[in-house]
Amino acid sequence: MNKVYFQIICFVLFSISYLVIVNLHLLYRGTANWIFVPGTLLVGLAGYWIGGYLYVRYFS
DSSP, X not given: XXXXXXXXXXXXXXXXXXXHHHHHHHHHHTOOOOOOOTTHHHXXXXXXXXXXXXXXXXXX
16 A cells, blocks of 8 residues: 555544534534534644554555
């Protein structure tokens, strides 16, 4: 697997996980609307960076 593909996979996983966790929290609090959560791009970029770090550390 290429480093860029691994980083993209981490980006998508972090973004989706963040959206699901925050929306489930809002659903639990009583908000029935699924929304785009502010900060999703930042969490995704953090996942992209962490994916690159993990790839270099463990797969190179």
